[in-house]
Amino acid sequence: MNKLFIIFTLLNVSGCFLSCTFEEPAPAPENSLEFQSMANVSYGSDPRQVYDIVLPQNRTLETKVMILIHGGGWKSGSKSDMIGFRDFMRDQFPHMALVNMNYRLADKNHAPFPMQIEDINAVIEDLLDKQQEYQIGQDEDLLMAASPLFQAHPAAPPTILFYGGNDPLIPNSQGSALNERLGELGVSKEFHFYPYEGHGWIGLNLLDSTFKLKFFIDKFFGD
Numbered sequence: 001m002n003k004l005f006i007i008f009t010l011l012n013v014s015g016c017f018l019s020c021t022f023e024e025p026a027p028a029p030e031n032s033l034e035f036q037s038m039a040n041v042s043y044g045s046d047p048r049q050v051y052d053i054v055l056p057q058n059r060t061l062e063t064k065v066m067i068l069i070h071g072g073g074w075k076s077g078s079k080s081d082m083i084g085f086r087d088f089m090r091d092q093f094p095h096m097a098l099v100n101m102n103y104r105l106a107d108k109n110h111a112p113f114p115m116q117i118e119d120i121n122a123v124i125e126d127l128l129d130k131q132q133e134y135q136i137g138q139d140e141d142l143l144m145a146a147s148p149l150f151q152a153h154p155a156a157p158p159t160i161l162f163y164g165g166n167d168p169l170i171p172n173s174q175g176s177a178l179n180e181r182l183g184e185l186g187v188s189k190e191f192h193f194y195p196y197e198g199h200g201w202i203g204l205n206l207l208d209s210t211f212k213l214k215f216f217i218d219k220f221f222g223d
């Protein structure tokens with residue numbers, strides 16, 4: 001695989017709200033790999049350490065991989081919250097592999113950092129171990145930006161950021177700092193700020209941010 005990128009969702013996108021029509025795919029070459037979907041693949045000993053994976057038809061070692069990480073302030077939520085968004089991404093990018101992961105949730109006995117970063121890295125390592133089985137090769141240079149601000153580097157993948165001005169959980173300064181740092185490193189990036197939105201949003205601003213995300217992926221990760 002040439003590129004793997006991670007989407008941290010802060011949006012209320014549990015349901016897909018768009019209807020799209022696509023042409024029928026061309027007939028698969030003889031001996032091609034079939035479409036495959038697997039649920040609750042374990043990547044650790046904790047019951048929360050599982051992911052779902054959707055593998056496209058005709059995939060190769062060059063197939064790109066998208067990892068989806070649900071929201072919830074690191075202490076709530078589930079990969080099931082991302083099903084609608086996953087299906088939307090599958091419709092828009094049918095040649096990509098999609099990984100929808102759960103991670104261990106923070107509580108009074110378990111701090112979110114570095115636990116969630118460790119889980120993200122564990123998923124990446126599991127994908128690396130199974131790259132021949134899944135037929136998705138991995139480029140390790142693009143797998144290291146798990147902690148956006150502190151692990152950002154000049155070779156980081158293009159990054160798109162969405163922040164709400166009334167978010168009670170994520171300070172706007174975090175988005176501004178990451179946007180500034182990526183600019184210093186020369187990383188391709190976009191920063192979109194919705195001054196009257198909170199931690200998640202619906203309606204026209206959700207539609208706007210979803211289309212911005214689609215255009216961004218088309219621009220930097222499309223075929």
